[in-house]
Amino acid sequence: MEYRRNFEAGGTYFFTVVTQSRQPILIDNIDLLRAAFVHTRKRYPFEIDAVVVLPDHLHTIWNLPRGDDDYARRWMVLKRKFSSPLSSATLNRSQRRKREKGVWQRRYWEHTIRDERDWRHHLDYIHYNPVKHGYVQAPRDWPYSSFMRAVGDGLYEPDWGMEIPAGVADVEYE
Template sequence: MVRYRRNFVPGGTFFFTVTLDDRRSSALVDHVDKLRTAFRVTRAERPFTIDAIVILPDHLHVIMTLPEDDSDFSGRWKRLKGLFTHQLAASGVPISGNGRGEFALWQRRFWEHTIRDETDFERCTDYIHYNPVKHGLVASPIDWPHSSLHRYVRAGVLPADWGGAGEITGNFGERGD
């Protein structure tokens, strides 16, 4: 059996991919207001900084920095997923269950990568901001409304035409993640 080990670094910066159990779902963008509320409540209870984010229909990517003395990103994701799930259920959105009596909205795990340096941070941020184009959702990254790219453009960090514009076709060799 493979033992997966997470890299818990107090005050670390991490890149995460968090995915819905049903990859055909569009619940994240359909209920983005509830997802934002879940982030806001979780951040108020257990602070962290969102350095970059993109919310896609069935998954999201986030670069998160934790407080200096804290390495518990797993607890934050558990709280955030739970809040979002319960908000959906409370508003009447049907959510299937699993054999353990739990809601089956999210995949149980998430993917995490510890950001090593500024080059790694920039590479991961670029990946996040370009992801809607990669998935064929828009032709230009700026056209996707649920992305921190807009914050980067407003701050003058990136130009509005970052990532290009025009019709993008093909999957560029990726397997559709």
């Protein structure tokens, strides 16, 4: 399979990253995941517009610095930092050769945000995701999300997401 990623220096990107075999390990290791984000952002700066962490996957929107398009390096560092203290799963030869631990799926979904409308649809998708998966009744009830920060920034009312938002149906990534 030949997959081509889009690299846009200083771009804004939506990502979906999934654990290997959808292991539900992210919430149980949320402090480790947060530390991996902090470590990665110190080494390779980027801004986070939005993020939601579910047990087996996460979605996020990142803004890279002007002149920088290397989100792949950031994901490599973040995944390794998170994985290093965890015990390894049963690994195949390819995983051992690539120094993987069997924690993350190798690939991730990347989408370059095209405009304000596209950004808003992805922002809504991220914040509605815990409701979509049946974890909570409203985005405000999910503690592993940037939703309440977005409410504080005036992007949402606190009761947003009690019903399926219109733009969420336009985003199909997982």
